[in-house]
Amino acid sequence: MTKLGAGVPDSIQGSVVRRGDLVFRRLAKGAGLAVLVVLAAIAGFLVWRSVPGLRANTANFLTSTAWFPDQSPSRFGIAAIAFGTVVTAALALLIAVPIGFGVALFIAFYAPPKLATALGFIVDLLAAVPSIIFGLWGLQVLMPHLGGLQRWLNDHLGFIPIFHNSLGIYTKSLFVAAVVLGVMVLPTVSAISREIFLKVPHSNVEAALALGATRWETMRMAVLPFSRPGMISAAMLGLGRALGETIAVALILSALNVVNWHVTEPGGNTFAANIALGWNEAGPIGLSALIASGLVLFVLTLVVNVVARSIIWRRAEFHEGL
Amino acid sequence: MAKRIDITNVSSYYGKFEAVSDVSLRIEPNAVTAFIGPSGCGKSTLLRTLNRMHEVVPGTSVTGEILLDGENIYDDTVDPVNVRRTIGMVFQRPNPFPTMSIYENVAAGIRLDARRMPKSELDGLVERSLQAANLWNEVKDRLKKPGASLSGGQQQRLCIARAIAVEPAVLLMDEPCSSLDPISTLAIEDLIDELKNNYTIVIVTHNMQQAARVSDTTAFFNLAGIGQPGRLIESAPTALIFSTPGQKATEDYISGRFG
Amino acid sequence: MTTLTLATGHLQGRRLPRAAAPATALVAAALAVLLGQISPVSGVAGTTCVAVVLFFAGYTALSFAVEGSRHAIDRLASTLIYASFLAALVPLVWILSTVLVRGGRVLSAGFLGHSMRGIGADATGGGVYHALVGTIEQVLLATVIAVPIGVLTAIYLVEYGRHSKLSKAIGFFVDVMTGVPSIIAGLFVYSAFIVSLGFQRTGLAGALALSILMIPVVVRSTEEMLKIVPSELREAAYALGVPKWRTILRVVIPTAIGGITTGVMLAIARISGETAPLLLTTFLSQSINFNPTSGPQASIPTFVWDQIGSATHPALDRAWAGALVLILFVAVLYTTARLIAWVTGGARR
Ligand SMILES: Nc1ncnc2c1ncn2[C@@H]1O[C@H](COP(=O)(O)OP(=O)(O)O)[C@@H](O)[C@H]1O
Ligand SMILES: [Mg+2]
Numbered sequence A: 001m002t003k004l005g006a007g008v009p010d011s012i013q014g015s016v017v018r019r020g021d022l023v024f025r026r027l028a029k030g031a032g033l034a035v036l037v038v039l040a041a042i043a044g045f046l047v048w049r050s051v052p053g054l055r056a057n058t059a060n061f062l063t064s065t066a067w068f069p070d071q072s073p074s075r076f077g078i079a080a081i082a083f084g085t086v087v088t089a090a091l092a093l094l095i096a097v098p099i100g101f102g103v104a105l106f107i108a109f110y111a112p113p114k115l116a117t118a119l120g121f122i123v124d125l126l127a128a129v130p131s132i133i134f135g136l137w138g139l140q141v142l143m144p145h146l147g148g149l150q151r152w153l154n155d156h157l158g159f160i161p162i163f164h165n166s167l168g169i170y171t172k173s174l175f176v177a178a179v180v181l182g183v184m185v186l187p188t189v190s191a192i193s194r195e196i197f198l199k200v201p202h203s204n205v206e207a208a209l210a211l212g213a214t215r216w217e218t219m220r221m222a223v224l225p226f227s228r229p230g231m232i233s234a235a236m237l238g239l240g241r242a243l244g245e246t247i248a249v250a251l252i253l254s255a256l257n258v259v260n261w262h263v264t265e266p267g268g269n270t271f272a273a274n275i276a277l278g279w280n281e282a283g284p285i286g287l288s289a290l291i292a293s294g295l296v297l298f299v300l301t302l303v304v305n306v307v308a309r310s311i312i313w314r315r316a317e318f319h320e321g322l
Numbered sequence B: 001m002a003k004r005i006d007i008t009n010v011s012s013y014y015g016k017f018e019a020v021s022d023v024s025l026r027i028e029p030n031a032v033t034a035f036i037g038p039s040g041c042g043k044s045t046l047l048r049t050l051n052r053m054h055e056v057v058p059g060t061s062v063t064g065e066i067l068l069d070g071e072n073i074y075d076d077t078v079d080p081v082n083v084r085r086t087i088g089m090v091f092q093r094p095n096p097f098p099t100m101s102i103y104e105n106v107a108a109g110i111r112l113d114a115r116r117m118p119k120s121e122l123d124g125l126v127e128r129s130l131q132a133a134n135l136w137n138e139v140k141d142r143l144k145k146p147g148a149s150l151s152g153g154q155q156q157r158l159c160i161a162r163a164i165a166v167e168p169a170v171l172l173m174d175e176p177c178s179s180l181d182p183i184s185t186l187a188i189e190d191l192i193d194e195l196k197n198n199y200t201i202v203i204v205t206h207n208m209q210q211a212a213r214v215s216d217t218t219a220f221f222n223l224a225g226i227g228q229p230g231r232l233i234e235s236a237p238t239a240l241i242f243s244t245p246g247q248k249a250t251e252d253y254i255s256g257r258f259g
Numbered sequence C: 001m002t003t004l005t006l007a008t009g010h011l012q013g014r015r016l017p018r019a020a021a022p023a024t025a026l027v028a029a030a031l032a033v034l035l036g037q038i039s040p041v042s043g044v045a046g047t048t049c050v051a052v053v054l055f056f057a058g059y060t061a062l063s064f065a066v067e068g069s070r071h072a073i074d075r076l077a078s079t080l081i082y083a084s085f086l087a088a089l090v091p092l093v094w095i096l097s098t099v100l101v102r103g104g105r106v107l108s109a110g111f112l113g114h115s116m117r118g119i120g121a122d123a124t125g126g127g128v129y130h131a132l133v134g135t136i137e138q139v140l141l142a143t144v145i146a147v148p149i150g151v152l153t154a155i156y157l158v159e160y161g162r163h164s165k166l167s168k169a170i171g172f173f174v175d176v177m178t179g180v181p182s183i184i185a186g187l188f189v190y191s192a193f194i195v196s197l198g199f200q201r202t203g204l205a206g207a208l209a210l211s212i213l214m215i216p217v218v219v220r221s222t223e224e225m226l227k228i229v230p231s232e233l234r235e236a237a238y239a240l241g242v243p244k245w246r247t248i249l250r251v252v253i254p255t256a257i258g259g260i261t262t263g264v265m266l267a268i269a270r271i272s273g274e275t276a277p278l279l280l281t282t283f284l285s286q287s288i289n290f291n292p293t294s295g296p297q298a299s300i301p302t303f304v305w306d307q308i309g310s311a312t313h314p315a316l317d318r319a320w321a322g323a324l325v326l327i328l329f330v331a332v333l334y335t336t337a338r339l340i341a342w343v344t345g346g347a348r349r
Helices: A019-056 A079-110 A113-128 A131-157 A174-198 A202-210 A215-244 A247-252 A271-281 A284-321 B043-050 B080-086 B102-113 B119-132 B152-165 B182-195 B208-214 B238-243 B248-254 C020-038 C043-067 C069-106 C109-113 C129-160 C165-177 C182-196 C203-227 C231-239 C244-272 C276-281 C300-310 C313-344
Strands: B005-014 B017-027 B032-036 B060-068 B087-090 B170-174 B200-204 B217-223 B230-237
Touching: A019 A284, A019 C129, A019 C165, A019 C182, A019 C203, A019 C244, A079 A113, A079 A174, A079 A215, A079 A271, A079 A284, A079 C069, A113 A174, A113 C069, A131 A174, A131 A247, A131 C043, A131 C069, A131 C300, A131 C313, A174 A215, A174 A247, A174 C069, A202 A215, A202 B152, A215 A271, A215 A284, A215 C069, A215 C182, A247 A271, A247 C300, A271 A284, A271 C182, A271 C276, A284 C165, A284 C182, B005 B043, B017 B043, B017 B217, B032 B043, B032 B208, B043 B060, B043 B087, B043 B170, B043 B200, B043 B230, B080 B087, B080 B102, B087 B152, B102 B119, B102 B152, B119 B152, B152 B170, B152 B182, B182 B200, B182 B208, B208 B238, B217 B238, B217 B248, B230 B238, B230 B248, B238 B248, C020 C043, C043 C069, C069 C313, C109 C129, C109 C313, C129 C165, C129 C203, C129 C244, C129 C300, C129 C313, C165 C203, C182 C203, C182 C276, C203 C244, C203 C276, C231 C244, C244 C313, C276 C300, C300 C313
Parallel strands: B017 B230, B032 B200, B032 B217, B087 B170, B170 B200
Antiparallel strands: B005 B017, B005 B060, B217 B230
């Protein structure tokens, strides 16, 4: 060390800044900025590259169900894929959210504490299974098993339009895709809500028990109200995953761009599946059209994620303030 | 209303570790009993054994007998939920429910088994509980405000109001003033003095003067050594314990020679 | 305080005996089997569903009759919570066992050692070697790109930017980025590098897309690890006159290196199963290509995709075997990550 005080961190002695510090600091900051730049660049390039397709389109991009971008005249719209995306994601959440919250409550409060970490790890393994394997399993193994359930729904609840099936064919339906999506989204919902549950002050749990609350009443009194915002964002992050999941859905759906409320009938398509399935056959305008639909998907998932993360972040600052 | 507790040969365990050993003690109704002793000697553990909160910690167990007006609270036919409802508890740090208003905090316990209580009756009950906790005048204009918006001392009195709103027979307090300033501490001590007209009160305290001020009976606990269980050394009327303790260890402790 | 209306002093409460739950379960199962004889709901799945519903209803009703509504609701809630955990295990066990059984039938040294060159969809044989090569190269490239950016970003967030507006923004968008669908990363690399800059669809392009998915995961895990490095260590170094950047490189990073490595391995595990971005940025290939910067290059996920698409029996067998290889690949990464965490004591939950 050459000079007294030369190594004092720059935050204390601003005037003495070493070159090494300056370079390293800029490098680190540059990397951080790169993350923001990438996100902005994704939006920028998707906008730029969707222009040719949108220019050539003669149908209404938002309301048309057709997807014939490479024909002349070019006609395509996202109505059908948006419908399929939203319906499968919503059904998936109906499965994943209650079970995910249940799993999280189980691990945080019901399981023996010694086992809880291990059991949480096992559920997290579900998140480590690649999408392609979910797709393969969904297509080859689960789909035949869901035929009976869907037929039963049609036979007994067929008066509800979404369960009605006039074809008698129960494969490759939005319903099957939604069940697989539900399983895929489950670990997201359960992992995030588990983190939230573990932040509940133990003193409040004890207060409820000492008032003579049963275990479930303790959940209702001390745990669930405290965790509500976090549970909402857990569900939304699950939604984000369900909206953007590609491969499993692409393998299961028969990729017919139709708006069909009978979700147990074959057909239907999603943003992501449409891109994956149409990519290699698409010409220049077709590719641009797929990029345009990808842009919509990007914005959709971005909004969902930003809202969900804002809730969690506001909560985190609240905790730091406690 | 207030009930007597008879503790006979009670030992409490965390797994295999015996935290308090072989305690026998009578806790009189309408009186304040103080548990004193060095930290780690099992005062909190014994206190939590009295309302079956001890068993909330996994792996714990209890032996011996605890009678509440003659009824064994550890009997197979006894529902721990009812025990906790009858024997209320106030904790070391104030723990109002952060998502609930002052009003909701007090009403929380009542709502459990009287869901359909008319609003006016509930209002009355909340008011009386807050009054009994000497908090009503300070909060009556802001019942809808979050309980966490109160000062520490007020929060602790809110927790007392919450505990007495369900009309328990016994009130257990685990160092209820240890996180409070002297003025709030005084307010709580005054309150304890009033509450003993209606309840059996057991208070754990680190503070010798506090035990001397508020309690009628004092029970002194001690540890034989690290890893040894805590034991009840002696229990006697407070005036007696502080003037002429029966045991050398008690004398050493209250004269500040250790602990 | 004389007229409180609540009654106190009922310590007694009738409780269900421990045997009530298994007994109810047995009765429910027996009833379900009987019902299966006469009702349209039958088969293993149908009977199980009926048994489960009967159990929930019967157990709750029994508890309601004996213990009252509060305990009945409590028991129903507990049962549902336990059941949801079991329900979550079903697909996990189902998927893993199917992959093991169906993939295990085909997996062999030959499968690992051969490519698909010259093997038609109807033919048996062939293997995953070319895809393994591709996946390893692509994942390594993605790691080489993502780790420096991710670790530096985390260093900025923890060591330099604490509480500044910019670091909050970066931290927030890193979280948001973890939720961007993987196919979007593929679209981006295609739009930016292939269409706009004129590169080819190669293994490198695929690696670029994978690195975008990897960066936020690396940032997050590294950040967590840096945060738990005790600040006394940094202060001790400053006190000796060591400049900040060297403190970070010589003291902070080495202290956290175990945890950082674990995080990186988990991030690699996450991206090695990604299919969608590779479908858009690489060309499927049936033969071995060691060069990720030119020409088509396969990968295990796209190999499985390709075999499923062929839909013949031998192809589906290969798909399952490929799935098994992929699972094993991910499992090795996971186990290594945990081992590193365990050895270095930076265990993460
Ligand atoms: N949850 C627990 N698990 C295991 N041991 C505990 C637990 N709580 C307290 N103990 C142990 O029991 C003994 C008595 O503790 P405690 O009742 O808290 O003492 P006090 O309140 O007198 O300070 C101590 O040795 C303590 O370490
Ligand atoms: Mg204590």
